[in-house]
Amino acid sequence: MPNVLLLHGGAGSDNSYTDALNRYANSTSSKISKDPVDFVVESVRLMEDDPSFNAGTGSVKRIDGSIQMDAAVMSNRKIGSVSAIERVRNPVLVAREVMLQTPHVMITGDGAIKFARSVGFGDYDPTTERTETIWKKMVDFFNGKEVELPERYSQYYRYAKIFGFPQQKDTVGAVARVGNKFAAAVSTGGSSPMMRGRVGDSPLPGAGLYAGENGAIVATGIGEEIIKRMMCYDIYTKIGTKPLQDILKEKVEEFGDILVGVIAVSKDEYASYSNNSMATGVSTWP
Ligand code: ASP
Secondary structure (H helix, E strand, O other): OOEEEEEEOOOOOOHHHHHHHHHHHHHHHOOOOOOHHHHHHHHHHHHHHOOOOOOOOOOOOOOOOOOOEEEEEEEOOEEEEEEEEOOOOOHHHHHHHHHHHOOOOEEEHHHHHHHHHHOOOOOOOOOOHHHHHHHHHHHHHHOOOOOOOOHHHOOOOHHHHHHOOOOOOOOEEEEEEEOOEEEEEEEEOOOOOOOOOOOOOOOOEOOOEEEEOOEEEEEEEOHHHHHHOOHHHHHHHHOOOOOHHHHHHHHHHOOOOOOEEEEEEEOOOEEEEEOOOOOEEEEEEO
16 A cells, blocks of 8 residues: 555534645645654644644634643654643644653643743744634623524534533544554644643543554544543554454444544555544545
C-alpha cells in the first residue's frame, strides 16, 4: 500500500469540509519527510488555523466563556500531549514540543501555558466571531431565553440531553503511515457544553488516539464516552483480526446513538467510520 495521510474534521462535521481536508492532506503530503509525525502535526496545524474547525483558532468556549484546548501527537512509544491549554495558536505544536523537549507525556493547564511560552509560543487569542456567537447563545440557553439553534447544534449527548445544552463539533485529527512507521495527532477545543478544566479523550493516549508498530487511530465525538471505552487502544488490539473497516464499524456501533467517529491506518488498509456525518480527506503517495 502507498504511504497515506488521512484526516477527519470531527464526528458530526459537515461534508462540505471534504474539499478543504483533501487540500490540507495533499499540501502536507507534498512535503518530503520520512517521519509520519511531520505529516500528522503539519496537517493538524493547518486545520487548527482554519477557523471552521473546533481546534486552535475557532475553538469552542467553555460555559464560563474561556477557551481551553486539548491536543496530542503519538508515534511508536513517543507521546506528547497538552490539555486545558489556553492562549496559544497551535496546541498541536506545543504537544510535539512536550514530546521532543520534556521527559513527560502530558502537561496541563497553567503549566502547559508556561511551558509553551518557555519554548517560544506567544500569546494568542483563538476566539472567533462564530465561537463568541455560539457561546452567547449557550448563555442565553442557560438563562432560559428563547434562542434558535442551528440544526447542527440540535444533537445532545447524555447529560446534555437532560439539561438541553447545545453541542459543538468539528474537532480535527490525522493518522499517517510513512514506510512502516505510523503516527496520530489530534486537536480540539472540546465537546461543549463543558466546565472549565474538563479534559476529553483527545489528549489521552489509548482513548483519543493511539499509534504503535501496527497502525494509528484517532477518535472524535463525545470524549467522556470514548474514554470509558478506551476506543483507540481497543481498536489497535484488533488490527489484523478482520478488515479494518469492520473493526471500526463494530466499535462505533457499541456507542449506540452517542456521537462518535474514528479514522485509522494499518500496514495494508486505511478506513474511517462514524455514526453521523464526518468529513474526511486523504492523500496517498508512493
Ligand atoms: N472528542 C472531543 C472531546 O470530547 C470532541 C470531538 O471530537 O468532537 O473533547
